[in-house]
Amino acid sequence: MDYERGASPTRIDEPQQGRSRAHCDWNFRLATVVSPPASRPEASDVIGAIELDPSDRLLATAGIARKIRFYTLATLLPHNPPAFLSHSSACDFYLCTPAKLSSLRFRPATGSRLIAAADYDGVVTEYDLENRESVFERHEHNGRRVWSVDFSAAGDLGASCSDDGVAKVWDPRSSAGGTAVHAGTRSVCCVEFDRVDNGPYLALGCADRRAYVYDLRATGAGPVAVFEGHERTVTYVRFMGGVRMLSSGTDGSHRLWEGSRELRAYRGHKNWRSFVGMSVWREGGLIGCGSETNEVFVYDLRWGEPIWVRGFGPAESGFTSAVYWRGAATGGHDDCTLIAGGSDGVLQFFSCRRNQPAG
Template identity: 50%
Template sequence: MGLVFDWSESPETTVILCFHMNTHRTQKQEQEQEQEEEARHEWDLSLSTVVSSSSSSASDVVGAIEFDPTDNILATAGISRKIRFYGLASLLRNTAGVCGGAGGGVSFVDQVTACEYYICTPAKLSSLRWRPGSCSRVIGSGDYDGVVTEYDLEKRTPVFERDEHGGRRVWSVDYTRHGGAAAVGASGSDDGTMQVWDPRCPPEESVGVVRPAGLCRSAVCCVEFDPSGGHAVAVGCADRRGYVYDMRKLVDPALTLQGHTKTVSYVRFLDGGTVVTAGTDGCLKLWSVEDGRVIRTYEGHVNNRNFVGLSVWRNGALFGCGSENNRVFVYDRRWRKPVWVDGFEPVGMTSGSDKRFVSSVCWRQSGVDQCTLVAGGSDGVLQVYVGKRKP
């Protein structure tokens, strides 16, 4: 402690002081452990529905899952060259018994039956995002040919297209949440740029072009605007960094998030003051947007190579991600270790038969005491989980 006591003068005082300090420290550690254990059991989550196809294979990787603004329609896309649409109510017909974690069963549904309709696309898709202000009528996508396309769901045809990434894969698309029909869009690509654009303007016009890694041209893997309506846009990059830009000044990043040892594959706003990143170094990190400080690092899932998805449920402060050991992981922002893990082995499939992994996840944002998480696999299978907060 940096102090020297004379035992010949006051031995009792010294012994009693050390005993009380050690006792206090032990009690504090026990209290923290008890509090953490209690928090780790705040939620009951269970599998409700499995959507699969008899033809599901490694050629049907689910790369993107998105709920529409009403949280009632689910869209999925991947390398099958199709955007599939599902009604959440039809997927959760048997939720009543499952949500409590006991007394219910799992529904197994064929993809052909569960899918209400689909739109064929000319290329493999990596990302989806519903366009704000369109009343769930328009959805944007990014594809492997470097093209951003918007589709009208009523006409089931493309209504807008941008091809400014030089044929390099588009990994991510997003829109500002404010502005309604005037929302601005952004796309991140293998060409090392984030293109910012206005869907109302001609394709040849651009709001701005951002190169986070400069001359290195490291791939931009993810872009996301602040969903609370602020001016920030976050970027995940293959140069092992995350970046936060102010839309009013895109010349330089307002913040650089440096701490991952491999590619930053995803970046998500938890709220206006914090951002979550995922890296292929096998960890998630929570950052303060105010000063770029790492608040907490989360470990437990396996991610060394693939895109495995990252989604945050803002009302519950929970993060969901996939894993290369074919499991779904849920983290609470308060603790480093996962609070819930579930295997991803639909009926009829044996563990270890190949290298399946969970490739995409998405939380439904509605609710406070009840939640819904959807996960997609590298074999095209969807699994719907439901949960509720314990009393």
């Protein structure tokens, strides 16, 4: 893989009609709602991260509440649509953490046993779910808030990024300090290894309005690609396969890149100051994201306008803060699940099925 250097939507549950070429090939249906346990009225329960374990069995969420909550996925999703489940009970179990959390990632090659959490105190902590305890703390960012953590496909490399302007790569099997891949003056808000093509690349997004790709075989040579086009902080980056990359920013847009050329911008959701989540289901060609209007949006990669919008509640009551796509267990391209979390701690699960051609 070679890189080159270089109007508000209507709040509806149906496909957008009569808007440019955007056409919805999918049927979206609310399947499950999971409410947070009762807590102090003044306590914030913003969900900032949603993560599914490699076995497709365990769902983890985390955020401001200083807890990682774990749910057995099979108990949350109805087996016989159109059944609907509404859960208000507590999760299966949870782990208390010393700080607010910004990111979660299960470590590959460990089954579903180890999960890493990045926190506001500048620490990446690994937790052993068999013993339900922390087993290692990594201090790579001088106490500055860590925004994102990720692992390579084989689990032999980890990466983190922070408000200190640095993205580091480290060996999760060693206590040795990491190597700075990127060092700047502005916050680094997201990191992602190329797990699509299993290439030696690391992507990151920054508060300097740029996204970068580094070749881990020659980090000293600088980035092999620089994506410039966002008007504000780049909050998420996702490898799309080949030389394609997707980025998201607090300018209220996602942008699809090929090499260093922008192919398309996706607009409709509102994002000016918060992390609202962004996830891609590559097999189906769909982007999911939140919005500061307290809605969840879906875009088809072919069109710049949303194909589906769902309100979480009154816009003034909060915002959609995290999203996650779960593909079909069979690996098919015709059905999936979209999971969205809100700033009120509520999780909503939407079943997504491709419409079949008439006749």
